[in-house]
Amino acid sequence: MGDLSVLHLPSGPTAAVAKLHPVVLFNISDAYIRRNEGQERVIGTLLGTVSSDGTVEIKNSYAVPHKETSDEVAVDIDFHQRMFDLHHQVNPKEAIVGWYSTGAGVSVSDALIQDFYSREANNAILLTVDTAFTTEKLKLKAFVSTPVQLGDRQLAAQFHEIQLDLRLVEAERVGFEVLKETQTDRLPNEIEGLEATVERLRGMVDTVAQYVNKVVDGKIPADNTIGRYLADTVAVVPRINPESFDSLFNDSVQDMLLVLYLANLTRTQLALAEKLNTASAPV
Amino acid sequence: MAESSAAPARTWAQAAQTKEEEVPLRTVQIDGLALLKIIKHCKEFAPNLVTGQLLGLDIGSVLEVTNCFPFPTRSEEEEDGEDSATYQLEMMRSLREVNVDNNTVGWYQSTYMGAYQSVELIDTFLQYQENIKRCVCIIYDPQRSSQGVLALKALKLKEPFMEAYKNDALTGEGLRQSGISWPDIFEEIKVSVHNSALVGAMVTDIQPEAPVTHADFDRLSLSSAPFLEKNLEFLIQCMDDLGQEQQKQQYYYRAVTRQEAQKGAWLLKRRAENAARKAAGEEPLPEEDSANPAFKPIPEPSRLDGFLITNQISNYCGQVNGFGGQSLSKMYVMDAVHEEH
Structure with a gap:
């Protein structure tokens, strides 16, 4: 039996991790809200950087118009290319890392779009965002695909889900309170922010003190790990x-x-x- | 039924009319998306200063900023004009294709330690104002934001100042007439943040349970010296500049006084001469002589620089004040922690 007729199945998922910045999520939901009438979903390009260990940081995105019928899908490649050029002028470090689609998961036509993006980027990522909230939790998933080949012929693409981490530092800096509410009339100022932080700090100290007291009183069994953590923390305060x-x-x-x-x-x-x-x- | 359909038509007409009268701009309502995009752009390029365009809608007293896009940083000033114009047009056209509001409402820029008051800023304002009646500039300070505050400001130029600037009336006389002083240049506009319900739901969902955030750590950081030092350094620099500006003004006034004295002496001499000629029955000489250097007007230096520097100083003082108050509170917190220890 020659190699030609052997069915090549992908050998295990590639060990990639995707890190997602919140601005991308905001962008996607904005694009979804502004979609054309009668359009089922929006798709777009993801930009970011790939580090040497295969971790992909998704930092930016833009929507790309597309048309979809039951058996056909057409992506506006011109638009995609133009927009990428524009983004590239601003930040040359950001490259195409994949694409996104709204919806609960991978659909049939995705393979075609994935095929296109695979030519644009190595190991293109597909990010799906369930903007319709079909379940109670927000479903965010990232996939990579590997081709299933029979000899030289490509039969299909197999999608693997990969680990998706959220990088929320920027969002934390702005404050979730501000990003969560539909309307915030005033930005919190310095003193208010500090007050909230000190308040939280006090709350934490209280929690710890209560816990320690309970342990000392013998109400709850002592846990060595927690005890060690606490001792370490106290020791950090310089003497x-x-x-x-x-x-x-x-x-x-x-x-x-x-x-x-x-x-x-x-x-x-x-x-x-x-x-x-x-x-x-x-x- | 007919009546009810006529009524809104009238109010529409009325609305159009009242729009002409112009409602003062009260609030800048920025979308979470635009906010994050501004922060991303400014932070990625810090400490380099960057700018970008704000897109949105102008609705009565509220200016909505729903999206924005960054301008590329260009190394050479020369190629700026055409390239950036095509970039802007392309970007706006592309964004329109995906149904983004493509109405320019202003621009954003990053700043270092709040040093944004400059003649360039005013000129940019005027450039924008030519095309858009109402525009704002959103200023974001990545440096200060790393201390756990959202250092974001929306500015616009005050009407009277703009007039005076356009008419080149920033001289002693012009300012006395219009009553403009340094606090009358910029107007800070209240910023509110808006998010779509979808974004709200998403953020609520992805918000981690952790009781502490990065902002908390930033806020509790005890190192205050670098920030204060920088601020004071800039403050001192500003003071020097202000001293120079004042010297310029003083020099001008001294020159004017000297000229007046010269003119007076010359006139006195001419009059005496004329009186002598009159007595001799001759035509009197004219009482003005344009060739005489005493009659050449001395150009008056603009007060603008002085005003801007003063604004800047006031800004630094405000920053030091705010930061100092915060640091003091932090120190007392630390004191308390130590005592319990």
């Missing part, structure tokens, strides 16, 4: 003797107050100058 801590603390406070004083003095000076200038203009 400084009270006198030097006091002087350190006082020095910093005084520095800060001095700077504040300077800033306020400058402000007062400016306000004064403004009043004088308009009250009695020079010459």
Whole structure:
């Protein structure tokens, strides 16, 4: 039996991990909301970077118009190419890493689009986002495909689901409160943010204290791992003797107050100058 | 039925009329998507400063920013004009194809430590204003945002200032007439954030359960020196600049006074001469002499730079104040932690 007639099945999933930035999700849902009437789903190109260990970071995306009938699918390749050129001008580091589609999973026509994107990118990723919320959880899935070949002939493509991680640092910085609500009238300012954080810190300290008390009272069995974690955390607070801590603390406070004083003095000076200038203009 | 259909028609006409009267812009409502895109672009290129275009709709007193796209950073100023124009057009056309609002409402730019008050900014404003009546500039500071605040501002130029700037009336006289001073240049507009219900649901779903976020860590960071140092450094620089500006003004006024004195002396001399000629029955000489350097007007330096620097100083002071207050609170928190320890 020659090699020619052997059915090549993909040998195990490729060990790729996809990291998804929230801006892509926002983009996809915006594109979905703005889809044409009667359009079932939206598709688009994913941009990002691939690191040497095969981890793909999906950083950006844009929607691509397409037409779909029961047995045919046409992607506007011109549009895709133009848009990629434009994005490339802004950020040359971002390359095509795959494509996205809204919907609960892989559908039949996806193989054709995947075929196209496989030519654009090595190991193209398909990201599906269930914007219709067919289940109660948001279904986010990433796939890669491997061709099923019979000799030289390509028979089909097999999709494998790969691990998808969310990179939420940017979203955290903005604050989930702001991104979750349909309407936030005011951005939180510095002091409010700090207040919330200190409040959370206190809550955590309280939780830990309660837990420790319960363990000490013998109400719940002690857990060595948790105990060790707690001990480590407490040990991180540097041991400084009270006198030097006091002087350190006082020095910093005084520095800060001095700077504040300077800033306020400058402000007062400016306000004064403004009043004088308009009250009695020079010459 | 006929009545009810006529009524809205009238209100439409009325609405169109009132639009002419112009409602002042009160709020900039930015979509979560645009917000994240701005942050992504500004942060990826920090500390380089970048800009991009804001797209959206202008509805009464609210300016909606629903999308945006970044401008490529170009190394040479020369190739700027045509290339960026085609880029913009292409991008907007492409975005329209996928049903994005392709109405420009302004632009965004990143800043370093809030140093954005410049003549360039004002010029850009005027350029935009030529085509779009109402435009805003959204300023994002990646540096400050890494301290756990969302350092985002929406600015526009105040009407009277714009007029004065266009008419080149930023001289002592013009300013006295219009009563413009340095706080009258920029107007900060309230920013609100809007998200579609779909996005809201998504974020609620993907929001991790973790009780602490990165922003919490950023906010609790105790290192305050670098930020304060930079701020003070810039502040001192601004002070120097302001001193120079003042010197310029002073120099101008001194020159004017000297000229006035010269002119007076010359006139006195001419009048005496004329009186002598009159007595001798001769034609009097004209009381003006354009060839005389005493009559040449001295160009007055613009106050704009001084105003901008003052604005900048006030901005730094505000930043130092806000940051200082925060740091003090943090220090007391640390004190408390230590005491319990």
